[in-house]
Amino acid sequence: MSGTSGTPAHREDTAPAAGRVRRFLRQNSLGLFFLVTFLLALAGQAVAGHARFNDELRGDGMAPISFGAYLTTSDFAVDVTENWQSEYLQFFLYIFATVWLLQRGSPESKELGKEGPESDEEQMTGAHARADSPRWAAAGDWRGLLYSRSLGLVMGAIFLLSWLAQSVTGVAAHNEEQLRGLEAPTSWAGYLSSADFWSRTLQNWQSELLAVASMAVLSIYLRQRGSPESKPVGASHDATGVEG
Structure with a gap:
């Protein structure tokens, strides 16, 4: 009985966690997609570049280098x-x-x-900032000026x-x-x-x-x-x- 009683609790623990992971992936899928494709492209460039670099070394009569050494060149x-x-x-x-x-x-x-x-009202800055606006958006000093051009x-x-x-x-x-x-x-x-x-x-x-x-x-x-x-x-x- 002790084995069966622990099963529902285990499911209750894992179900919310799995839901959070799925929600995170769904809500951040655009950024994650481009991050993964960037890493794949960078890896592909490194592999191709390593092969090209070693071809040039051989052409100059020099010994080829390892992949790890190429990444530091x-x-x-x-x-x-x-x-x-x-x-x-x-x-x-x-x-x-x-x-x-x-x-x-x-x-x-x-x-x-x-x-x-645009105006402060249109941009929701200074006195027109909302409750959920970034804190620096409501600042009327240098912080607001800097944040409004930060991107x-x-x-x-x-x-x-x-x-x-x-x-x-x-x-x-x-x-x-x-x-x-x-x-x-x-x-x-x-x-x-x-x-x-x-x-x-x-x-x-x-x-x-x-x-x-x-x-x-x-x-x-x-x-x-x-x-x-x-x-x-x-x-x-x-x-x-x-x-x-």
Whole structure:
């Protein structure tokens, strides 16, 4: 009897826990999906990069390195950071540009005539903050000013840090290639003005900026049913700032 009496209690303990896990997964599925796919893509890049790097070493008559050693190389670091900085530049520019710039008919734009930072009442800040508003949103001093621009500032800071990391790891990777060819290494300042640095940088920038422009313009005329990045399927092409 003692064995059977413990079964319902066990089920009562595990059922709420399982429900909490399912609820957490459902409520955070978008972020978790992109986090998992990011990790998979990063792992795939590491595997492919390791194979390419060892092919280059063999071509130079050098011994290949282990996968773990490759993950600590400047070659791997610069490939990662040069993509990160362009992504965060995209978000930084998009966040600040959409405060003031409009695109007629695009759900990526605010409604026509509503450009600018909007009033405290519209933004629920200061005296217009609600009971459930973030604490700093209600502050009328520097905290409120900082918090009201915190998203763009953090995106900009991550962009600058990842761009700095790209330049540091980039010059290290560049100098490794120079030494293999028995050529003199380059200084960090010299690398910042080199064609290699700007080629790596601009090839990522142009692709990200084109993607944002394409999304803003194509969403005027094309639809994706159920997506907040699209207007409702039956919405007019001229409808602006409307999400489906």
